[in-house]
Amino acid sequence: WGNPKCNGKLPPGSMGLPIIGESIQYFSPYTEFDTPTFIKERTKRYGSLFRTSLVGKPIVVSTDPEINHYIFQQEGRYFQCYYTESFTKILGDQNSMLAYHGVFHKYLKNLILKLTGRENLKGKLIHEMDVNTCRCLHSWTSHESVNVKEAIAEMIFEYSAKHLFGYVDKEGLKKLKENYIAFSDGLISFPLNVPGTAYHACMQGRKNTIKVIKNVFKERKSSPVQHYDFLDHLLEEVKKKETFLSEEIAVDLVFLLLFATYETLSTTVTLATKFIADHPLVLAELTKEQEAILRRRGNEESEITWEEYRSMTFTHMVINETVRLGNIAPMILRKVTKDVELKGYTVPSGWLVMVSTLSTHLDPTMHEDPLSFNPWRWEGQELHAGSKNFMAFGGGVRLCVGAEFAKLQTAIFIHHLVTKYRWEITGGGDTIRRPSVTFPKGLYIQMSTKTR
């Protein structure tokens, strides 16, 4: 167990205990934005590439930005996208786009771009996001205090359900959302499908949600009415004679996207709110930029345009800094498909590699004083693409397909928040990583309308 077979020299490290390996140490929750002790201690002892074993799998962890970049670029050659067993099962197993590689993966990604691609964002979603965000923020002023994470998650969920599969039934949405709440816990649990376990609750939630999506799909097939949503595109594809897209894959694609938007985006917006509140100079600079947009626009009541969104340079710097320091996806897994040499060591075929994106984002040689929230560090840098020092949205062919969607929604939220409201944090705001960032006590703010 401790000395696995290898046709070369394995990276240094310890495989821990049989079966559980070093899982307990890895999954211990921690509260800081800093590098977890697990990675810190091992990097100090073994260097930027070390071996370990987590949830029964032999893994090589890379904290080296060059190697991380290389791993993304070699997708399909030495490495293949990999998610844990529980994650894969919950997100659709063989029907999930996450299980597809090569041309099929490319085909599914292009389908998703019908929803999250620039054309749809620019032509349709920007308007809807603007109206929804305005309405949502306005409603917060009538409450003594609002839990940002919950309220934003609700807004995004409703809005995504509408655009993905035209689902607008209020009661149904409430029930559907409850299913998703159990997900974050189940995703990192052992895949033990027994009543009472987090995994079981998660699988039940999946079953209920899939049933709802399937029903809508069935209704749509029998009625020729256009709804102008993502499901319309999927139906069109499914009907084609020579198509790879089956009904099961289409349903799981809707399920995956509903999950991807809900969880990541609500965390990003909540983190941005927290960071802005904690840094008055950032709030002042954002307000200056966004108020200048209002002045240029003339009519303050008209909606945000795509050109305005693209011109929000400082806002984009704040968003990049939020996802850099927040590390919403702190690591990404890949499966090694044939023996590969990394830094003079051999990683055997069948092993996993963990790209520690968090380590790249907190590397002081890449980002000076990495633990400080400093949007100005992005001045003069490319803001809209991934790079060797910025991989919050992944890299290579698996680069996040919802990145622009997420940035647009966050920018619109910031625009309205800083131009229309005064607000302060009244409770919560502490974060715990498990290893993704969570707000166990939410983030509460009190808001009132700004008088001009």
Ligand code: HEM
């Ligand atoms: C700030 C918010 C977000 C962050 C930080 C984020 C991060 C990521 C990362 C790191 C990956 C790469 C995973 C890998 O290489 O294995 C990824 C993939 C993906 N993301 Fe996002 N994401 C965000 C928002 C979204 C949104 C809003 C959507 C949907 C509209 C979305 C849909 C997806 C999908 C479908 C993939 C799989 C892409 C593929 O396998 O080719 N993400 N995301």
